[in-house]
Amino acid sequence: MRQKLLQLWTDVWMRWAGPDRRGKVATWLAAWPYAPYKARVALAHRYAQGYIAPSAQISGRRIKRGRHTFIGDGVVIYQRHDGGQIELGDFVELHRDTIIECGRGGSLTIGERTGIQPHCQLSAYVEQIIIGRRCQIAPQCAFYPYDHGTAAGQPIHNQPLTSRGPIVLEDDVWLGYGVVVLSGVTIGTGTVVGAGSVVTRSLPAGVIAVGVPARIIRERTAQDIDYPR
Template identity: 55%
Template sequence: MQRAGLGCFGRIATRLATWFAPPHKARVSLARMNPQGYIAPSVTIYHSDLRLGANIFMDERVVVFQREGGGPIELGDRVYIYRDTIVETGYGGSLVVGAETSIHPRCQINAYKVPIRIGCGVMIAPSCALYPYDHGVAPDKPIIAQPLVSRGEIVIGDGAWLGVGVIVLGGVQIGKGAVIGAGSVVTSDVPDGAIAVGVPAHVIKMRSDVAESHSPR
C-alpha cells in the first residue's frame, strides 16, 4: 500500500459515511461496523508495507510515512490512531502495534534504525513521542551531518499506559501493565506493573500498592 491519502472515490465514500456520524472519537463506531475499518479522508499514507488488521481506525490528518530503508508497519485488530499523529519507519526500523491499542492525538512514533514493538491493549495518551534513535554528537561535523545511532529497540508491554507527553527513548522496555506519569522521559526499563514518573522516569510504587480508586500523580 503506497498512496498519498485515499483515492478520489474512497474519499467520497468516506465523506458520505461520515455525514450522519458524530464527530471526532465517536467515529470509532464506523470502524467497529466495518471489518475494513475507517480511514479518514485526510489521512496520508505513503508506505509500501502497511499491514492492517480488522476494524482499524485512523482519524483526521494521521500520517503514515516510509523513509528509505523503512521496514513494515503492522497494526493489529482494532488499533485506533487519533488525529494529527505521525507514524514513520526508516533506515531499517519497523513497527508492530498489538490489538486493542489506542494512540491518541498528536503522537510521534519514529521507528528508525531498530524496531518499536507495542503490545496489546496499550493506551498512549496525547502528545507522546517514541524515539529509539538519536544523532551522533562528534565535534568534527555539524549535528545535521551526524549519523543516526541507537541504543536498541523500544518495547511496550501489553496493557501499559503512557500519560500525556511521555517521551520514550531507545533501548527501553516498559513492562506489562506499567504506568508512566505525564511528562516523563523514559530512558531505562520499567518493570511489569510499576508506576514510573519524572525526568528521567523512576519507579515510585507498584500498581499492586495502589487502591483502585486512586490514579497516579
C-alpha cells in the first residue's frame, strides 16, 4: 500500500514537472520518495517527458529533447544567441555538473541511449559535436571542436578561434575517465579510448587507443566484451 501511495504521489507531481519555476517545484516534490543521483534515472525512464533536476539550468531557444531524457543535478545547457541547435536523443542521460555550451558556428547532437557521466564539458563553438547512439562517456571528459590562436605579439584573448573540423563519435564508443577530444576527430564505431588520453587524430572502428596523443594499441577481439548492436 505504501509503495502504491508513493507511486501515486510521483505520478501526480510529474504531470506538472518541467524546467520553469512551477515545474521545478513539481519535480522536487515528485522526486522526494527517490534516493538522489542515479536513482532518479528511473523517473526519466518511467515518464516520457523525462526528468530535469530542479538545480539544472537550461537556456536557449533551439534545444530539442527526446523522450525519457535525464538531466541531472547541476547540469548546465547554455545556447548563445548565435549558437546552432542542441539535440538530445531518446533516453540520453546527462549526469551531475556536466556543462554543454553552444555558440557561433557550433551545434551539438547526442544520439539515443548515450550516457554522459559527471563533470563533462562539451563546448560546441565554430564546429559541430556529433555523438552517436549508445556511447558511454566517463566523468571529466571534454570536447573542443576548435583551437585557440597562439601567435606572438597579440594578447591571447584577442586570438581567433579556428577548427580542423567537427568532432564525431560514431555509435557505441566508450571514452574512459578524463579523455579530451579535439577538433577534426572522428572516433569509429565500437572504439574504446583509455582514461586520460588526448585524441588529436581520428581513430578507426573497433580499436583500443590510449595515451597523449592517443595511439592505437590493438584491435578489439572476440575476447573483449561485446557492445550492443
